[in-house]
Amino acid sequence: MDKPKLALYWAASCGGCEIAVLDIQEKILDVANAFDIVFWPVAMDFKYDDVRKMEDKSIDICLFNGAIRNSENEEIAHLLRQKSKVLVAFGSCAYEGGIPGLANLSTKEEMLNFVYKESPSTISNNNGLPQTHYKVNEGEIEIPELYEYVKPLKDVVDVDYYIPGCPPQPEQIWNVIEYILSGKPLPPAGSVLGAGDKTCCDECPRERKEKKIKEFHRPYEIIPNPDECLLDQGIICMGPATRSGCGALCVKANVPCRGCYGAPPNCLDQGAKMISALSSVIDAHSPEEIEQILGTITDAVGTFYRFSLPYSILKRRVVQ
Amino acid sequence: MVTIKIDDIEVQVPEDTPILKAAEKAGIWIPTMCYNDLIEPYGVCRLCSVEVIRGKRSRVVTSCNYPVREGISVRTNSEKIKWIRKVIMELMVSRWPNVKVVREMAEKLGIEKPRFESLEKDEAPDACILCGLCVNVCRDLVGASILGFAYRGIKREVVLPFDEITDKCIVCGACAHVCPTGHVKMIVEDYKGKKPEFTLGPKTAIYVPSMQAVPRVPVIDPESCIHFKTGGCETCAKVCEPKAINYEMKDEVVEIDVGQILVATGYDLFDASQMAQYGYGRYDNVYSSLEFEMMLNSTGPTGGKVLTKDGKEPRAVGIIHCIGSRDTNYHPYCSRVCCMYALKFAHLVHDRTNAAIYQFYIDMRAFGKGYEEFYSRLLDEGINMIRGKAAEVVEAPPVNGQQGNLLIRCEDTLIGKFREIPVDMVILCNAIEPKRDSDIIRRLFSISKSPDGFFLERHPKLDPTATTTDGVYIAGCAQGPKDIPDTVAQASSAAARILTLISRGEVEIDPVRAMVMDEYCSGCRICNNLCPYGAIEFLEDKKISHVNEALCKGCGTCVAACPSSAMTGQGFTDAQILSELEGLLI
DSSP states (O other), X not given: OOOOEEEEEEOBSOSHHHHHHHTXXXXXXXXXXXXXXEEOTTTSOOOHHHHHHSOTTOEEEEEEESBEEEHHHHHHHHHHHHHEEEEEEESHHHHHOTGGGGGGGSOHHHHHHIIIIISTTOOOSSOOOOOSEEEETTEEEEOOOEEEEEEOGGGTSOOSEEEOOSSOOHHHHHHHHHHHHTTOOOOOTTEEOSSOSSBHHHXXXXXXXXXXXXXXXXXXXXXXXXXXXXXXXXXXXOGGGSBSOSOSHHHHTTOOOOOTTOOOTTOSOXXXXXXXXXXXXXXXXXXXXXXXXXXXXXXXXXXXXXXXXXXXXXXXXXXX | OEEEEETTEEEEEOTTOBHHHHHHHHTOOOOOSSOOTTSOOOOOSOTTEEEEEETTEXXXXXXXXXXXXXXXXXXXXXXHHHHHHHHHHHHHHHHOTTOHHHHHHHHHTTOOSOSOOOTTOOOOTTOOOOOOHHHHIIIIIIXXXXXXXXXXXXXXXXXXXXGOOOTTOOOOOHHHHHOXXXXXXXXXXXXXXXXXXXXXXXXXXXXXXXXXXXXXXXXXXXXXXXXXXXXXXXXXXXXXXXXXOOSSOOOOOOOOOOSOEEEOOOEEEOOGGGSGGGOBTXXXXXXXXXXXXXXXXXXXXXXXXXXXXXXXXXXXXXXXXXXXXXXXXXXXXXXXXXXXXXXXXXXXXXXXXXXEEEEEESSOOOOSTXXXXXXXXXXXXXXXXXXXXXEEEEEOOOBTTBOOXXXXXXXXXXXXXXXXXXXXXXXXXXXXXXXXXXHHHHHXXXXXXXXXXXXXXXXXXXXSSBOSXXXXXXXXXXXXXXXXXXXXXXXXXXXXXXXXXXXXXXXXXXXXXXXXXXXXXXXXXXXXXXXXXXXXXXXXXXXXXXXXXXXXXXXXXXXXXXXXXXEEETTOOHHHHHHHHHHHHO
């Protein structure tokens, strides 16, 4: 019997998810033994045409990382959906939009202008912006079109499963692969795999108390007590509103959780939930004091929606 | 028990009793200048010398520290003894001619003029007579051993170690207390070296908190008790016949499981020193209402006499109403009880002194049963009622070299004139205000406060004793200013409410409430102190939060706050609300 076919693809992301796959270390050999890797542009030489020639639904599992930023991302997402039995949104960017999703606070025009014209480190001779078509002697070159805003994978194609994390933890990746290899019945479509049902706090070893926050600090401003809950100490830790599964890596390093594992089950909007929670526990006695305490939060969207802006109810800045 | 004869009177006393005490039992007076029941006898004044006769032998001994033996007989007034006493007293009088106790004793012993002239004559009325009581009390009873004798013979004196003030002294005042001449003095100063203000604190380290205390037993203040500083003293244990003094008892926190709680934490008195115009805290004879109440108390500092600070009866007393109440700068509400206690003060001052009494009032509010009648009676007693809030209390300039008294300036609105009324004493009717720590109590029980700061009842007319937290009731001045009949009525009503639930044995609750889905809660504790009804508890064993269904009112505060969406409002889950919205909008 043929080995099951595995495809991996990298859309708008940093590439960390690909490294995370390699971080399972020598077990990658088990993956290579168990699967027939049919498409993995970052590691092996494949052409899109190779995929186009495959039969529909011939790929058993496709791990798709990265958000949908341009027309090429979307085209390959459709292609892989067509060719794959199981399409997995792999990592925060594919699942929720991730860090690239924070670009949704700017319009495409603002971004291109800044990057190609206004940025102090840019020297532009002709004030040119990237074009989708360009004629050279050999013919016409087609370049993918940058979209107005970033979308998570689920907004362009149907996604079967989600593996959260920026990047997903290697042992969690291995757990998922092992589960699929075991041949056990797969969980219902739309499930989040490789993560827990509780929140990051469940894995956090710190002692938590009843919360009353007088002032918020950024992590560099104070030296936090390594045994007490960071939120109790006024550092915004996304742990309470973040799905468990990472093993509370960041908080064990005395750094607050950034929320990369996404919203916990039943939660519609991770950032909104955290804002609602924090505003409930600030210790203020007057409207002025509320203003003053909230004023100590820097970069609210970047803090509460660092990974989930395109996936949230907000999605992006409203363009008039 | 041994039987001895003192001046031919037979007396039975336990063995080892000093002769002095045995004589006391026999009704015979023996003079002494250095004896105190609680201090080991020192035998230094020699005045208590007596003749002890055993068989044919007789010797002179000091009776204060000579233990009795079977068969001895004692003579306290033989010629020899009389001569000894006379010489001792003459020597004492010649050395300390102006000390009151010495002169009184000399008088008792019939000495008019001493035959001697002392080389170390000390004419001070509070001279030290070297009785040694202060030294002995400090060493034996207090255990501090600060005071001691220095030098010998006629140079002998009581000194501090190296004659320097030492912080080893615990300032208990025992030495000053036992000093018969007033040579040892306590100079009471606060940390700035000023004399303290009128204080009503306990006078001793062991005291009954108040005459109405329940149970009415004394308590020890370990801050000021000598025993807790030096391990000595234990005087109270020595004098307590039923042996009820226990130094081992400690303050303890007792946890009691209860189903219902009645909050009756009372009130604080408005601090009148905030209103500088009335001179409270600046002038000696301006009192707050509670201080004056203490003065009126027959067990109070003056034994119930109305006296000014210099111990004289006041010629005129001014009572000023509405201090801090009915005043938009402080408390806009009426304190309700002041009019009536002001009238009571007036009545008692009228009863106990001949002073003229002035009441400065805004409106007379004699609203209760029998109150208006009492007011009429007071008018008949000749109290001066001045309608108008007093503007200020000032010190009047001295008249004929005499210290000036106080002047109350006010507008008498009934005659439309500005008046200045001289008085010796001013009583301020301070407002009743919420306890300073009432916000802590409020948060503890999750109850609200009304704009005046008092605890808020569930409904002013229909439910005046319950609060918005089930099982928590309020009564008395914690809920608002009220007099004793109203307090008793409200407290009885609350007690009845509580008994109703106890006798029924079960409580009905609303089905709409919040619930923690255990499998999703990670115990971040964000919800823990949000609940206005105190229904959320943290389960230390499972490390998750839990909603007490009996207390939850289903308000949803915790549901909104829960960052992990583990808290859900039953009947109002996110899925239900979203479906409702869909039905509404699509």
